Amino acid sequence: MKCAVCARQAKGLGYFNPRLPRSDPRRYSDRWVFCSMRCQNAFSKLMSRLAQFQEDAVIDPSDMEIAAMRSALGPLGEYVASIGMDRPLADYGKDEVLRLVEVVVDAYQAHMLAEHERMAERDRAFFEQRASRQASAATGGDHHRTPF
Numbered sequence: 288m289k290c291a292v293c294a295r296q297a298k299g300l301g302y303f304n305p306r307l308p309r310s311d312p313r314r315y316s317d318r319w320v321f322c323s324m325r326c327q328n329a330f331s332k333l334m335s336r337l338a339q340f341q342e343d344a345v346i347d348p349s350d351m352e353i354a355a356m357r358s359a360l361g362p363l364g365e366y367v368a369s370i371g372m373d374r375p376l377a378d379y380g381k382d383e384v385l386r387l388v389e390v391v392v393d394a395y396q397a398h399m400l401a402e403h404e405r406m407a408e409r410d411r412a413f414f415e416q417r418a419s420r421q422a423s424a425a426t427g428g429d430h431h432r433t434p435f
């Protein structure tokens with residue numbers, strides 16, 4: 288199983304959607320497994336964001352995956368240049384091939400994790416802003432209401 292955020296080997300950290308009832312099969316997915324608490328947290332923040340804004344589907348996971356692949360091109364080019372741009376792949380030693388794979392996978396994972404964290408951070412800032420706007424707009428009366 289691969290981590291749903293960064294595609295590293297998952298370590299049995301799962302996730303369920305607390306907004307859905309226990310009887311709903313969509314509450315769980317065996318694709319929601321993670322390599323670390325960091326990825327699990329990033330994902331659960333993203334899921335709560337999606338639940339709040341299901342109508343504006345701004346996040347397309349496949350777009351994110353494509354962007355993560357693109358982010359590997361720079362490091363890939365640098366590595367190939369460092370060992371000789373004119374060498375055919377068939378001439379690469381095993382260590383060089385493994386290093387090539389590592390360069391790509393590292394860049395991919397770093398991009399996926401950073402994107403998830405960036406989205407979670409942006410949403411946190413959005414909700415805090417909205418909460419403080421509502422708090423300052425509220426004059427008397429309504430203080431017990433939650434901002435959401």
Ligand SMILES: [Zn+2]
Binds near residue numbers: 326
């Ligand atoms: Zn992960």
